[in-house]
Structures are given as structure tokens and as C-alpha cells.
Amino acid sequence: MSVKLEYANNENLSFLQRHPTLREFLTSPALFITIGSFIAAVIICYTQYGYIPDGTREWPIAQIKVPLWHLLWMGLWTGYCMAIVGQAGGIFCLPYFMTILQFNTVNVSPTSTINTAVGPWGAFFGYLKGKQFNLDMAVFPILGACVGALIGPFIRVYYLSDPTAFKAIIGVLLVYMGCNLWYQITPMYLKGQQSLVTKFNEIARQRKERGEAPDGLPSDFRVETVKRDWNVVHVKYWGEELKLSSKLLVAIGFVIGVISSTLGVGGGFLLVPLMAMLGVPMYVLVTCTIPFVLALSIVSLFSYTVILPQLTGSLVGPEWGLGLFVVSGSCLGAWLASKAQRFTPDKVLKPMLGSIIGIFGLLYVLNYFFTLPFKV
Template structure:
């Protein structure tokens, strides 16, 4: 089937199957959705229009935030003021990043090596997550998360809604200095920090057409010290805002979306996102993450050095 805007002929079954894989991976390990979507557009589907690829990547990264943000909000596992400030910074960053990328990275020759570089960064994060120390910390986080979710269900069943509010996110101070409690612990942050972080992350994610969660999650957990219970919801809400801004600006500057291709892609993403939580219990996360680390490393090498090698030898790597 020929997709006019994308400028490629691709079997729709291939599109659905690749995006099913993307949705499965993203819903299982919570990372690399935008990168794998970009790999599909560039290598699997053979698209050559960089300023079409970028907003199409970001549209696919919106599926998870749209579904999950209301759920996190309902469970009071979302630091709304921090997400809003991240989003405000994200709006500024998305406008800057999309403008710079649309203007100075208009073709695959300039865009693909930088996309490969960010792929390297994410691959490095994957390798780090395979280390024993990180895995031990994640096991503790998972146990704590399950305990928190079990407590919420218990209180709901008992009709003790007020107690749910007490263990969720509750602010006592808002403004430039912010103070809130979660699970009986107190957390503080200055609003300027998430604004600048949101702007910085959005510049990178908008320029390359990715979601930005791979940068926001470490920032919220390591630099602001938020517990992982509330990091995911806070980051997804800000990604939703910045990605919508970036997509809108690309369209305003003349980029186009291939809606027919997006339709097939969303089918695959939704199926994969459903299968991920269902099948992940049968597949060890460490194996999937290791496989993904190898794939992303190979892709990063191909995208960053492919043009140089092709120019010197005439051999195309990716």
C-alpha cells in the first residue's frame, strides 16, 4: 500500500506488527517507545522525510500518557503542580526544539545521526538497568508500589475515601517553594527547577521526535527525590503537554501527517499495549531489556556512523 504523505510503499500488516512490538515493549518496560517508533519509520518503513517522521513519532508516544494520566490523577499519584510547571517549561522547550529541528535538521542526512546519538543514550540507560544494583533497587520499588496499591484497594473496599486522600499527594505549600506529603513523608522542591528541566527535556525530545520520559524519570527520582510511586504519573502528564505543543508547532511550520499510516500504527500500538501487561508475566523483563539494549546499541551505531561508512566504502549499514 502506498502512503502518499510518508512517501513509502509498505504492507499495512508490517506496520501493525512493528507497532505491536513497540506497544508491547513500551507497556512492559516503560521506555524507548518514541525511539522504536522512529526506527520503524526510518528503517522498517523507509521514510525519508525527517519533518514528517518527528511529529508522527510523538503522536505514537501520546497513547500511554492519554490513557494513564487520568488513572494516576484519580489515585493521587501525580504531583499536579510539578507536572504543570514541567509542562509550562515543556511548552517553551517544545516550541524551541521543533523550530530548530524543522529549520536546521530538515533532512535525513542531518537528522538521523542525532537520532542515533539519543538512541545510544537510551541504550546506555538500558545497560545500566541490567546491573545488579539497579535491579535490586527496582525490586524494592516494585514491592513498595504493590503494597501501596493494595492499601488503596483495601481502603476503597472499606469505604474509607478520606484515608486514601491522606496517603496520596497533598500540598501544604505552593508557589516558588512547594511542600507536599505522600505516604506520610514530606517532600520539597523549588518550582524553577522543574520548569528549566521541562524546557531542556522538551527541546531535545521535540527536536528528535521522542517522548522524553528517559530524561524526566531520572530527573524526578534522582534530582527532586520523588518516590517512584508518583514519578510515572508526573512525567506522563508533562510529556502529554510538551508533545502536543511540539506536534502542533511542526504542523504550523508546514509538516504533514500521514493519517492513513497513523491509523494502522495506532492499531498495533493499542494491541501491543494490551498484550504487554498480559504477557509480561511469562517473559522475564531482564531478557527483554537485554534484547532491547543490544538492538538499540546496533541501531545507534548504524545511525551515527552509517553515513560515514557508506560514504567511505559504499556499504549501507542501516
């Protein structure tokens, strides 16, 4: 009887009410960023070149020929695969640009940065709407990152313009990321996450019963500031409290800013483990990593496109249209991953991606010391 009643109630609901995840997507900033990035890319291409570069016509700055569908597909699957294991797609896009598409000029770094400067805005507005950000916690690493992001592009142009040396540096980071993904399926790591996963799953179950899209955080979750000055940042959340050194946060942000802007990545993959070492839980860390990545990426792009040309005369700006086409796919992929993440077997996906990323990285490093029989 109860089954029939539930079926009748479902029949009275509208299509979107019966599919809360679809309803959320249609009102999500991710949809507008996906469409907006695509339209912006088309406009920029026609403004700059009078046509959309494709498999038969070259991208003038990138000096490559690639079909439009390839860029959209690349963004979709890299954004999805990396977001589903809690990483940004930018660090995977960069080696794909260089190895698969053979985009090896210095311009690849600012072009890759477009992904991290635009893609996270969907998540940013989502957290902002839920009032789950704590900018007091984010401001100090952002200050350091903004200074570091002004320096990185100069290092890229003057010391890492050789593609082989640049790929070797990327290779070291990819090997690190691959090892980190493998570590995340070890009993040591999983034991520390078990209580948190149980709590998140219970909240997600309750939300689903209410006809809402499943989410692991309660709607009233907040990271509240107790104290913030140049000595300490003191916050509280979910009955816990945390104190961090303001000066240490600035230093961490600065180092990550230099490295990330040099390479053309967002820096979240470096910030997360460092902050975790300071005792910051992942569900708290996300409230400051997104504004951190956005600020770092925007300042990095500004340095590549404005400051560097003004001071050195080097024109190393991004291939805007190409980057935005990738973003339109990446943003959609990341959103899909955020909904599928709970149902994805980490024990399969993380080691698989960790192996692929690690092998790519190892090949980049080996290619610096030895001439490989194939192109990487």
C-alpha cells in the first residue's frame, strides 16, 4: 500500500521535481559557465582570426591543428576524471596539451591557466550561495599567492622556455600526484577518513529522502572566524576549533604562487596536502582553496598578458579561444563528477589514474636525461 502511495505521489510531481539533480544543474552556475565559455571562445576566434581554427586550420599562437570536438572532449574527460578524485583538471590538461596536441611553446602555460581561472567559478558561486566560504581563512595564502604569481611567469620565460626541461619539472609533480592517489587507497589513509565518510553519507541520505540533491554537508555548515590578525587565524566548525599561523599561510601561498604560475596550473594540488599537514580537514579546506586558486590564476594570467610584455617585450599570452573551448567541457565534466563521486569505487579509479599520471610524469623526467625512442 505504501509503495502504491509513494508511486502516486511521485506521479503528481513535475519532471524536474522527480529529478532534483537535473533541476540543480539547470539552475547551476556550471551550466552558464559552460555555455558562456563556448560563446566567448567563438567570439574571440572570429575577432582575432576571422574563423574558428579546426583540424584543417591552425591555431596561430599554439601552432597546432586540432578539431573543435577534440578540445571539448578533452576538457570534459580531464575535468571529470580529475574532479572525481578531488583534483583540478588543469594539472592533467597541461601534459595533454604538450604530449597529445604537441602544444610546446611557452604560451601553453597561460593557456592552461585559463582552465583554473574560469572553471572553478561554478563551485565558487555554489559555496557562496550556501555561505560556506571563510575568506578570513583564505586571505593570507591568497596574499602570498598573488605576489608569487607575479614572479612565476618571468621564471617560465627566462629559465624554463626549453620544452624538455619544462616537461621534466611537470613530470616530478605528476609522479608526486600519482603516488598521492595511490596513498589515498591505503588502510592508513582510509582509517582516518572513515568516520567522516559515515557522517557525510548519513547527511546525503537525509537530503535524498527530502527530495533534494544528495550532498555530504549540512545546509547550515559554516566555518566561522573567532579571530584573525597578522599572527593567527582562529576558526571553528562542526564543534571543532583550529588555529593557524598567518605568516606561515602567507609563506605557503607565496611558494605555491611561484610554482603554479611558472607551470600554468592552479596550485590547489599543492595547497591541499600542505594544509592537511597543518590539521585542516578537507571539508574545511575547500572553503578557502577555491578562492585561492581563482586569485592565483587571475593574477598569473595578468602577469603573462600585461606585466611580462610591458617589462620584457616578450609576447607569451594565452591562446584564449582554445583555452575557453577546453573550459566549456571541463566545467561540465567537473560538475558531473561532483554528483557521481559518491558512487565511484575509489579503489579502482584512484590507482588507475595514479598509474596513468605517474607514468606520464616518469616519461617526462626520463626524457630529460635520455633520448626516448618516441615523442613525449
